[in-house]
Amino acid sequence: MLKAAVIGCGSIAKYRHLPEYAANPEVTLTAVCDINQERAEELGSMFDAMAYTDYQDMLEREDIDIVSVCTPNYLHAPVSIAALNAGVHVLCEKPMATSTQEADDMIEAAKNAQKWLMIAHNQRFVPSHQRARDMIARGELGKIYSFRTAFGHGGPEGWSADGADSWFFKKDEAFIGAMGDLGVHKTDLLRYILGEDFTSVGAFIETSAKDHSTVDDTAVCVLRTGTGIIGTLAASWSYTAAEDNATVIYAEKGIMKLEDDPQYNVVIDYADGEKARFELGGIQTNESGGQTNSGVIDSFVSSVQADEEPAIPGEEGKKSLEVILGALEANESKTIVDLDLG
Template identity: 65%
Template sequence: MTTLKIAVIGCGSIAQNRHLPEYKANKNIEIQAVCDIVEERARKVGHVYGAAVYTDYEELLRKEEVDAVSVCLPNYLHAPVSIAALKAGHHVLCEKPMATSKEEAEEMIQAAEQNGKKLMIAHNQRFVPSHVKAKELIASGELGKVYSFRTTFGHGGPEGWSAEGEDSWFFKKEQAFIGAMGDLGVHKADLLRYLLGEEFVDVAGFIENNAKKDITVDDNAVCILRSESGIVGTMAASWAYNPNEDNSTVIYGEKGTLRLEDDPEYSLVAQYTNGDIVNYQLGKIQSNEEGGQSNSHVIDHFVGSILNDTQPLITGEEGMKSLEIILGALRSGETREISSLEKVTK
């Protein structure tokens, strides 16, 4: 049995709740090293997982012979640390959004290609059972032509679960570069591309900070998107949905409507124009709330892609296309004009 040695750089909430436990649960993985600028946090995590402890990621990359690295850092560090890890000869799983600009994303992709290593972006929504089933139904033509959609991802904000609470880097523009739209909206941008199987060409963004005081990023954002075939819909991201999380998507088509994570009991409800209703119980979506999906499947997919030498579902190129939607929304919010996204040839 092949064992991969893993390092996790950044030991905050996403590392402690997703990456580390999911690596630990994978029989092909040995967690060799962890790194965090907060030494006490790194030591605590290192003790739990029996891993070497670092506070400097460059030292870790120099000293540790690992196969792959998870980058679980504030957004502004995603690109530089991923590039350094790729150049050091390691496969990289990077949290989203993958970078703070298209140029950074392109540098990450180039570093992966030049060093023959895999780069995967942790867009977990593609692995949610209801989303996988919905993609199957849309691709099979069961919904007929898709006309429109609405998708939303909102909760009370990172202060409830981030390692630093109200002092979280999520609220600081110099570290996060973007707020709810980057934290949550990029997930939905990626999901819509996956579900619809086509790219978006135009985005209009309304990006606001109207709920939380003393933060320098957005906490409420709504976008209007248009795809290359003319599907139009809305995408909302919010840190002001109290008290409950909303992680729902609705797809409106010629022959019916799909409601994803929109019903308290059924993760997918298909309502057809002929009167048929099909309710699917497919397991819960990953959530910050109690009782959410226990395994994101991101780690297992990343590990499998390395062991089997296959292309991960969310490559650097895929991550960049989803990032570009968010960047377009930001531009639109600043200029008050519709952002035209580059048409991607498939």
Template identity: 50%
Template structure:
């Protein structure tokens, strides 16, 4: 088959570190267009990789016949651009959170269906080697049922990651809509659903801005989740882990405990009630400081080549987002929200 023609919309940090290099190193892909309102950013990548630079996606979709797009823009534009790309007949890979509301998510899923294209969400946590290993161990049944859990994702905040630093859209509520929860929390709601092969039934949450000055987007959230199976646990998202990142998950099960990314050397540790301890070195989870291949791009490209719907579909992204939206609703109402 001829190469998949791809356009990258939004040329900030996630494009710079993940999407663009991973497309560029994929022999099945031709990068044909880069879009950014700051045209110099788009031009920079067009010069590096070939293709054309555009300052807006509408012009690009008119001018180019692309097979697929990556949507790497501020959150408030995810739905609008994904729907326009689907209507132009392109497969869509959208960064998380896939959208900022239930209505937007549903419209995106509908647009992809109607146009016969794939919609995939960039939930890379399921593709990280420690999480893949943990899922395999859970599926083996040796730990029995998951009873309780904690999962957290925290780092010092987007100012160290975003190409715009402290001036980033991440801190502007009208563009970000949600802060640490949209950035990190939604990764963990996706991960816990996937690891447990279960849906979240109830959410209670404290979500707020504790320390980032001059912004009204949330920088911390602590959530209680009850799963359909009855398993209960906590989900934490934070932009104020100033002493370094935490992306760990611990699951307490009938027959023991599994610890994921809690140890600097062994990424997965299983401690069984009978006294045996298993330690697995399977490779690190990617961090902002230490980029490893996210696996998202090759997963997206493979699904297009094989004409198989992506595993991390729009529907999956929507289920993960619902948990985050419920957390905001819980904070606003002081109530436990039923999903």
């Protein structure tokens, strides 16, 4: 039985990490930590775990095997490194860090401690995305030409524990806005589905919808892989109606739409006129009723138990982060930025 703890008691911990640990029969929840004592004690009581306000104190006092890092972005690296140095396996929320150097430091700490580091990119576990990856890898769509993907909703106000005063909107704590919150999900997803890394990125990034924000709330990127697959990525907190989490793949043998249809998770319109429709179970959403098991915690627990590399190790998280960092650079320089993800 693995003993688990969660550092950071905001909404991602409350609605995803803690319930999924509690539902896993191989895990005992030991402790929770948050600088907000009331919040830590509330979740500690809810999940029968010790509550702390100092993560260093928690790491010293508790016998922990695994920990989820669910803090604001600027704390991902220092908290993860402290936990790894304490001999604890780490599952870190995305984006894994605020710089390439921080990501490298996290990866190095995991290697030195001989502990596993996984980044919580949950879109890899969505059934429609897994089906798409398998079909593309088997060549069932032929040559892939291009794509478009989007992740947008009304913003963290309705999701974050602190509402409009959330750290999500503060540059010194979040570092990056919609691109880090939503865009990094899609850079990771596309790398996963296509089986390729991106080699260049261009971007337009704006803060146009949130008067209380010092980070971006709307962004559009153009991306290119090494084999010449090109496409667009939109990430936004300015979608004032329904959430959008769809991806479309344009290929030699047809067009594949993922999470674009209200009933069918995968829709394929083949070039010969044939059609395929698959109902595979919905994608997670921030909207009411959208909090199903993400698969992230179960995958992490299994990898630790088997002492096998996790599904999304630090190196993968770093590559997805670097696309976002490249987009920031492209927006600032008004140029296409070449990415070195070797």
